[in-house]
Amino acid sequence: MTTIDLLGYTPDSKYNTSVAYFSMEFAIDQSLKIYSGGLGFLSGSHLRSAYELKQNLIGIGMLWKYGYYDQVRDRDNNMVSTFIEKDYSFLEDTGIVFSVPVHSTTVKVKAYLLKPETFCSAPLFLLSTDLPENDEVSKSITHRLYDPNEATRIAQSIILGIGGGLLLEQLNITPDIYHMNEGHAVPLNFYLYSKFQNLEEIKKRMVFTTHTPEVAGNEEHDYALLKEMSFFYHLQDHEVKHILGLEGDKFNYTLAALKFSGRANGVSKLHGEVAREMWGAYDGICEITSITNAQNQHYWQDATLAESIKTGDQQGITARKKEMKSLLFKEVANQTGKLFDENVLTLVWARRFAAYKRADLLMHDWDRFLALLKQTEHPIQIIWAGKPYPEDTGANKIFNDIISKTKSFANCAVLVGYELGLSDLLKKGTDVWLNNPKMYREASGTSGMTAVMNAAINLSIPDGWIPEFALDGENCFIIEPASKDLSEADRDVKETANLMDVLEQKVLPTYYQQPEQWNAMILKAIDGVIPEFESARMAKEYYEMMYDKTDLS
Incomplete structure (x- = not known):
């Protein structure tokens, strides 16, 4: 120049x-x-x-x-x-x-x-x-x-x-x-x-x-x-x-x-x-x-959390994570009138809203989804957010169907206004960042990187950037993809089952029964993301x- x-x-x-x-x-x-x-x-x-x-x-x-x-x-x-x-x-x-x-x-x-x-x-x-x-x-x-x-x-x-x-x-x-x-x-x-x-x-x-x-x-x-x-x-x-x-x-x-x-x-x-x-x-x-x-780490990572990570202060990490969850839950209450609990595992699905990203995959087996919401041994809270293209009638219908289907559940919330500010709140306040697109359709999927920077664990299909990062069970949880030989509908059925298996048998038990392992996964995930997936x-x-x-x- x-x-x-x-x-x-x-x-x-x-x-x-x-x-x-x-x-x-x-x-x-x-x-x-x-x-x-x-x-x-x-x-x-x-x-x-x-x-x-x-x-x-x-x-x-x-x-x-x-x-x-x-x-x-x-x-x-x-x-x-x-x-x-x-x-x-x-x-x-x-x-x-x-x-x-x-x-x-x-x-x-x-x-x-x-x-x-x-x-x-x-x-x-x-x-x-x-x-x-x-x-x-x-x-x-x-x-x-x-x-x-x-x-x-x-x-x-x-x-x-x-x-x-x-x-x-x-x-x-x-x-x-x-x-x-x-x-x-x-x-x-x-x-x-x-x-x-x-x-x-x-x-x-x-x-x-x-x-x-x-x-x-x-x-x-x-x-x-x-x-x-x-x-x-x-x-x-x-x-x-x-x-x-x-x-x-x-x-x-x-x-x-x-x-x-x-x-x-x-x-x-x-x-x-x-x-x-x-x-x-x-x-x-x-x-x-x-x-x-x-x-970018400086933009996305919470400064107080970053300091605790830097000094190895596990108590500080845990305390700040609860504070960040509380900030997110104020927005949940503001938009939906639902009060979430900082001590309950919170799962978030949030990104650009398109059908292939399958925001509603959790619901494909409705009876199993209901059982997940109602069980009390390992309680869960779920939040959805995202922006469909305004003229994408199919994606807009999925979004509003999720609102309708979850309206009566106190532990489910759908948020609107998904821009940088809400994205920041969600990534800082979630425990588990869910990513379940149709395989080979997600070019990168960087939202999971910034969730990790804020002490969240990825639960993901191994698409986009995830294979370059993932150590299943060590820094994330992987949803096994279905065989490519299956029809698209059958792949959805199989991957729904795989998602629910991982959530019920690995994610929730680790969070509630093995907090030390959960904390170790968080630290290993952060080590895997920074600096490798930092934009410098x-x-x-x-x-x-x-x-x-x-x-x-």
Whole structure:
């Protein structure tokens, strides 16, 4: 980076390579609601660790006027979505306004800056089209994160990618590396092609992180619509197909990103294998390696608990854990009118809410679930939380079904408002963090890392990051996956039984009958997570493995 004054943020000389990091969402602080879930949590921790390490990196994202959505309850206690305008006095208006072609319109874009010192993150520029000089359609581009309208979603990628490239030009910044965090920013490559007129020159500068094996996470649209929307900047669709060696009527963001990039990565070792299997048969894609996601310790770990861990004060750890449970239970009481007990094992399922993550797996054998709730020898309390995509009717139905089915149980609660603040409360207040997605569908699943940092034990399917960490019975409890030969329905039945077996026969007895072993598991889990799954390691690996210019030249 050349002439920008980074407002007191002076990069360390160890990180000479300058990086522009493009992401559709960043979870930096509870007050800045421009994220939906794991992708944002990851990019937020990346920027926090980049700041702590003083890496030569800036973020480029979007300023969502209504955020993702606000999660509230209706009069019947069901979860509903509402959209409330957000105002952020702590963002600096850079005064930079520039034009981006979208469809048949020239859209004006303004850039705002989140200064590094505000929330201790690397500099973050946020783009908005909600300007008086734009028409209402153009204004709406940056209203809702992941807008359900197809044309609006495409326009959002144009603003992030092409708009982000034009912003860097306005700032007189020429980064050594452009990093696409997911495929949303892929139009950036068409902007760069207008400058370099050469695919190989782009590959020298472009890296890409893919986050999901889910079809919905690998966006694609018709070429005709993308061309009409100016997605390809100054290129025609037949030129795009020729340059990238693509065929068919659909343009896939992930595939194009893999062809434009010099290097790409999955977000866990297992996900790297899955990604190579998904995309490896295509010609012209770059190497896909793995850099496992991680989370920032300074942001997520309770400071009082950390001090007790550091000094080996087991009594202090136990006392602080009860205090953190009490803080969570105040929110449970506030939202549901239910009073939880700090002495009872508390299990939490909380994350981005999608059907494949199986929030209701515990309930699949209803009679066994009821017996678990009613038994008194080893009592249990269960909390669910998460944000489904507003238009995902199936996931929303699951969420509200859980509310309905558990409403009468004093030891079950479903919380709304799952953002950074509630996530923090849940991770600090839980004893057991449950993760039971369909196998090979969870790319990383970093929420379990931050739960461990706060003296919780993972109960998990061995997907995502878990195989790199897990010592079953020593630092976590593993739910054995069902055979791949079974039907999907039969796998759910088998994995429900396996989950309940582990919970009833191992988790609960260990917590109540072997507290010393439980405490030893907590300490061993923390040793396994820090520093290996702390985001300083991840941020360093990106510089070592992805931003090394010698390998890209």
